[in-house]
Amino acid sequence: MTDTAVPVTTRKDWSSDQEVRWCPGCGDYSILAAVQMLLPDLGVRREDTVFVSGIGCAARFPYYMNTYGMHSIHGRAPAIATGLAVTRPDLDIWVVTGDGDALSIGGNHLIHALRRNVDITILLFNNQIYGLTKGQYSPTSEQGKVTKSTPFGSLETPFNPISLALGAEATFVARTHDMDRKHMQEIFRRAHAHRGSAFVEIYQNCNVFNDGAFERITGRDARAEHLIPLVHGEPIRFGPEAEHGVVASPDGRLRIAEVAEVGEEAILVHDEQREDPGLAFALSRLARGPFEPTPIGVFRAVDRPEYGEAMSRQLLDAAERRGPGDLEALLRSGGTWTVES
Amino acid sequence: MSTTAEHPRHQTVELDRVVIRFAGDSGDGMQLTGTQFTAASSLFGNDTATLPDFPAEIRAPAGTLAGVSAFQVHISDHDILTPGDAPSVLVAMNPAALKANIGAVTAGGILIVNVDGFDDRSLEKAGYASNPLTDGSLASYTVYEVPMTSLTMEVGKEAGVKPRDAERSKNFFALGLVSWLYSRPVEPTLEWIGKRFAADALVLDANTRAFRAGYNFGETAELFESTYQVRPAPLEPGTYTNVTGNTALAWGLIAASHRAGLGLFLGSYPITPASDILHELSKHKHFGVRTLQAEDEIAGIGAAIGAAFGGSLGVTTTSGPGIDLKAESIGLAVSLELPLVVVDIQRGGPSTGLPTKTEQSDLLHAMYGRHGESPVPIVAARTPSHCFETAMEAVRIAVTYRTPVILLSDGYLANGSEPWRLPDVAGLPAVDPAFAPAPGEGDGRAFQPYERDPETLARPWAVPGTPGLEHRIGGLEKADGSGDVSYDPVNHERMVHLRAKKVAGIAASLPPVDVDDEGGPGSAPVLVLGWGSTYGAIAAGVRRIRARGLAVAHAHLTHLNPFPPNLGEVLRAYPAVLVPEANLGQLVRLVRAEFLVDARSLTKVQGQPFRAAEIEAAILELLGVDPATTAPKEDVSS
Numbered sequence: 001m002t003d004t005a006v007p008v009t010t011r012k013d014w015s016s017d018q019e020v021r022w023c024p025g026c027g028d029y030s031i032l033a034a035v036q037m038l039l040p041d042l043g044v045r046r047e048d049t050v051f052v053s054g055i056g057c058a059a060r061f062p063y064y065m066n067t068y069g070m071h072s073i074h075g076r077a078p079a080i081a082t083g084l085a086v087t088r089p090d091l092d093i094w095v096v097t098g099d100g101d102a103l104s105i106g107g108n109h110l111i112h113a114l115r116r117n118v119d120i121t122i123l124l125f126n127n128q129i130y131g132l133t134k135g136q137y138s139p140t141s142e143q144g145k146v147t148k149s150t151p152f153g154s155l156e157t158p159f160n161p162i163s164l165a166l167g168a169e170a171t172f173v174a175r176t177h178d179m180d181r182k183h184m185q186e187i188f189r190r191a192h193a194h195r196g197s198a199f200v201e202i203y204q205n206c207n208v209f210n211d212g213a214f215e216r217i218t219g220r221d222a223r224a225e226h227l228i229p230l231v232h233g234e235p236i237r238f239g240p241e242a243e244h245g246v247v248a249s250p251d252g253r254l255r256i257a258e259v260a261e262v263g264e265e266a267i268l269v270h271d272e273q274r275e276d277p278g279l280a281f282a283l284s285r286l287a288r289g290p291f292e293p294t295p296i297g298v299f300r301a302v303d304r305p306e307y308g309e310a311m312s313r314q315l316l317d318a319a320e321r322r323g324p325g326d327l328e329a330l331l332r333s334g335g336t337w338t339v340e341s
Numbered sequence: 342m343s344t345t346a347e348h349p350r351h352q353t354v355e356l357d358r359v360v361i362r363f364a365g366d367s368g369d370g371m372q373l374t375g376t377q378f379t380a381a382s383s384l385f386g387n388d389t390a391t392l393p394d395f396p397a398e399i400r401a402p403a404g405t406l407a408g409v410s411a412f413q414v415h416i417s418d419h420d421i422l423t424p425g426d427a428p429s430v431l432v433a434m435n436p437a438a439l440k441a442n443i444g445a446v447t448a449g450g451i452l453i454v455n456v457d458g459f460d461d462r463s464l465e466k467a468g469y470a471s472n473p474l475t476d477g478s479l480a481s482y483t484v485y486e487v488p489m490t491s492l493t494m495e496v497g498k499e500a501g502v503k504p505r506d507a508e509r510s511k512n513f514f515a516l517g518l519v520s521w522l523y524s525r526p527v528e529p530t531l532e533w534i535g536k537r538f539a540a541d542a543l544v545l546d547a548n549t550r551a552f553r554a555g556y557n558f559g560e561t562a563e564l565f566e567s568t569y570q571v572r573p574a575p576l577e578p579g580t581y582t583n584v585t586g587n588t589a590l591a592w593g594l595i596a597a598s599h600r601a602g603l604g605l606f607l608g609s610y611p612i613t614p615a616s617d618i619l620h621e622l623s624k625h626k627h628f629g630v631r632t633l634q635a636e637d638e639i640a641g642i643g644a645a646i647g648a649a650f651g652g653s654l655g656v657t658t659t660s661g662p663g664i665d666l667k668a669e670s671i672g673l674a675v676s677l678e679l680p681l682v683v684v685d686i687q688r689g690g691p692s693t694g695l696p697t698k699t700e701q702s703d704l705l706h707a708m709y710g711r712h713g714e715s716p717v718p719i720v721a722a723r724t725p726s727h728c729f730e731t732a733m734e735a736v737r738i739a740v741t742y743r744t745p746v747i748l749l750s751d752g753y754l755a756n757g758s759e760p761w762r763l764p765d766v767a768g769l770p771a772v773d774p775a776f777a778p779a780p781g782e783g784d785g786r787a788f789q790p791y792e793r794d795p796e797t798l799a800r801p802w803a804v805p806g807t808p809g810l811e812h813r814i815g816g817l818e819k820a821d822g823s824g825d826v827s828y829d830p831v832n833h834e835r836m837v838h839l840r841a842k843k844v845a846g847i848a849a850s851l852p853p854v855d856v857d858d859e860g861g862p863g864s865a866p867v868l869v870l871g872w873g874s875t876y877g878a879i880a881a882g883v884r885r886i887r888a889r890g891l892a893v894a895h896a897h898l899t900h901l902n903p904f905p906p907n908l909g910e911v912l913r914a915y916p917a918v919l920v921p922e923a924n925l926g927q928l929v930r931l932v933r934a935e936f937l938v939d940a941r942s943l944t945k946v947q948g949q950p951f952r953a954a955e956i957e958a959a960i961l962e963l964l965g966v967d968p969a970t971t972a973p974k975e976d977v978s979s
Contacts, residue, residue, distance in 0.1 A: 068805040071815025079640035083647030112636035318626035325628030341578035
């Protein structure tokens with residue numbers, strides 16, 4: 001879909017002159033590289049691209065992109081991006097956020113951006129910890145998590161970001177992880193192409209405060225056994241020999257079964273375009289956390305009118321019906337009288 | 342009925358002005374009645390000023406004092422400044438409305454009561470031990486008892502309306518009666534009823550019949566000895582409309598965006614009494630106005646900041662607790678140095694406070710309510726129609742100086758209305774957004790997002806989509822010029838000074854503060870300094886002092902930060918300065934701190950605007966004059 005008029009670029013063109021200042025070994029580096037290397041392929045212009053972020057380690061992302069960008073305030077990026085997106089439908093807007101930014105202080109903005117289906121691509125770097133404030137538990141930390149602020153263990157049930165996004169009426173919901181550039185780029189490409197809000201959860205390793213949080217499923221040797229790739233129209237199978245599969249129990253729940261035992265035809269075929277988000281939600285609940293087989297890929301991708309476009313249409317309709325705005329007529333719209341000299 | 346009401350059986354008494362208060366249950370339609378009476382009077386050519394006063398509850402229990410809704414209108418044959426200190430006519434639809442308002446009515450005033458509403462149960466609900474209509478307690482008033490409910494139901498029955506629904510037209514009966522009593526033309530009201538209720542023929546018919554019945558009742562029932570006539574006021578020639586503060590403010594924003602060639606974006610969360618601006622702007626999509634009813638106050642301003650980054654005129658509107666919630670985002674806008682207009686319709690606080698009552702208590706919040714050194718320009722409207730030009734001025738400052746601007750209005754201005762002489766649209770000020778242009782070929786130098794205009798200290802407004810100006814901004818401290826993140830201590834201090842200097846420098850673009858002093862600047866012994874909606878009461882109070890043959894000066898501020906450049910000079914020219922405010926003394930603190938003058942404070946925090954008499958009394962006290970020894974030489978009205 002590359003527009004021939006768009007100049008050919010390389011990763012270098014998309015990298016700003018600012019020194020990247022995440023901790024050495026941080027998963028954010030691989031996400032940044034994946035994005036910078038993907039953008040030249042997307043047929044978009046640097047000047048039409050905007051990265052908006054809130055606060056947190058992930059939120060430094062815009063400084064490293066040679067595009068327009070705003071590093072705003074904690075949790076508010078989806079709201080700010082909404083104002084930008086509805087007034088500038090010509091722009092390509094990305095929101096970069098973290099689990100604290102998006103799901104704690106900014107939870108309200110996230111769910112409403114998703115509900116409205118604003119045309120933005122949201123990358124949620126989930127490392128299940130507060131990094132920038134040096135190691136407190138986050139809304140995605142597992143129950144019992146011992147951190148500086150929970151020395152006796154966290155009492156809280158974590159959010160499942162995929163379940164949350166689906167519950168918030170998101171039209172595009174996907175998960176990827178920082179150890180697989182190819183998979184990240186494939187998901188980012190899909191998210192970018194989606195019209196409306198695209199929500200991508202990225203399992204991201206914080207090697208300083210929560211090292212190895214996802215290693216049991218994303219480690220090179222663990223992936224085959226623990227990552228369940230979702231492919232539209234394909235039976236949901238995984239394992240080195242694709243010997244495991246997802247089946248629906250009679251009670252409606254999904255569970256993992258051996259293909260050899262249940263038969264190929266019993267394996268659930270993934271349909272990301274199902275209007276009803278129920279099955280996608282069930283898939284999001286398949287793993288209780290990143291320590292047992294976990295689906296990655298696109299959970300849901302459905303069409304729904306995009307908010308900014310719908311708003312623009314209302315403006316056009318009004319202008320067509322009433323003609324362009326006439327200030328003189330506006331000021332007289334409440335009835336007037338004249339005082340003669 | 343005819344437009345030139347002839348009343349052969351009644352004599353017509355000429356009045357120079359009258360203050361009427363309509364009062365009833367919050368479901369009785371008193372706001373609608375008062376608004377239409379005002380509109381008809383304005384169309385007739387009177388000067389008008391209004392004071393709606395309603396409870397925060399949508400429908401408090403019927404018949405209780407808590408549920409009383411009132412609308413006061415002042416109509417006159419000369420220019421007036423306030424809705425009147427005290428009504429001389431009270432229309433009371435039930436005992437609670439009478440009880441809640443009787444204390445305000447002038448001695449010997451007229452009471453027009455819906456006698457049908459005075460049953461035992463309603464009297465009890467209002468807390469009356471005996472019926473005031475029969476126990477002699479209203480002997481000092483002229484009381485007209487009119488069976489409004491039953492007469493309305495009678496005509497409703499003719500229209501074929503169910504009795505329950507017919508009763509609801511009784512406010513139109515009251516409107517008809519008062520329109521007759523004050524010789525108002527009926528056509529404009531009939532026309533308005535026709536438009537307003539066009540969707541429901543039955544309701545339209547019932548309301549029309551009730552209005553006519555009320556009018557005819559005055560004419561035929563031998564209850565009233567006379568009708569009254571308030572002749573048109575000699576207003577400045579021109580075309581007028583009646584406008585509330587919130588409508589004028591919304592129109593001012595549209596006008597400013599139109600003149601600047603900027604798309605208008607409003608991000609707002611519903612909150613009393615600011616919501617009407619959201620409602621009004623939502624109607625005008627054909628002007629390219631985009632409105633977003635945000636998920637909360639923070640999202641409202643956040644979205645406006647996003648829109649501003651994209652090159653739109655970003656606006657957010659709020660009141661009370663909403664301005665607290667926006668504080669962090671205003672700080673971001675200070676750091677980003679993007680144009681943004683934050684409208685605060687002040688109401689009683691703290692916390693939820695008095696949502697429907699007026700107050701001026703957010704000035705210091707606007708000034709200082711953010712962490713860090715975070716200067717924000719502040720402008721304040723003084724009358725309902727002044728909200729129009731104040732909105733345009735806020736936009737001028739925001740766009741020219743690339744800064745958030747706080748516009749202060751309040752509940753009194755928001756809902757109050759006055760006749761407004763329409764400005765010449767072509768002559769309205771136009772501000773140039775002056776977006777940063779794309780660099781030309783060979784411009785080797787990297788774009789400097791925080792390079793400043795030497796005169797205004799404003800930074801470039803470089804909007805996404807412009808090739809070659811890609812840049813990142815944010816809430817972290819910026820390096821002077823490059824805008825890169827900088828933790829350098831000396832740079833931080835320089836930036837703090839630059840932001841402060843930029844805002845202070847706006848003063849250079851402001852007109853000097855105008856002083857109303859009959860003997861020339863500095864001649865009166867007392868200067869009354871006001872800001873915002875105290876304008877009418879102060880100007881009227883000053884008129885009263887002058888009618889006593891005494892001198893007093895009045896200056897009124899639109900610009901609260903920075904102050905007009907000559908303010909210090911003006912204040913120091915007077916031996917005494919009085920600062921009336923609907924708060925505990927906020928402007929007075931600022932001027933005392935800024936100019937080291939011994940300004941005195943006059944405060945009122947009752948959720949109600951000042952009365953002219955209160956200002957008058959305070960000035961007399963400051964002058965050391967006994968009110969009894971200097972009776973006014975002429976009757977002056979406010």
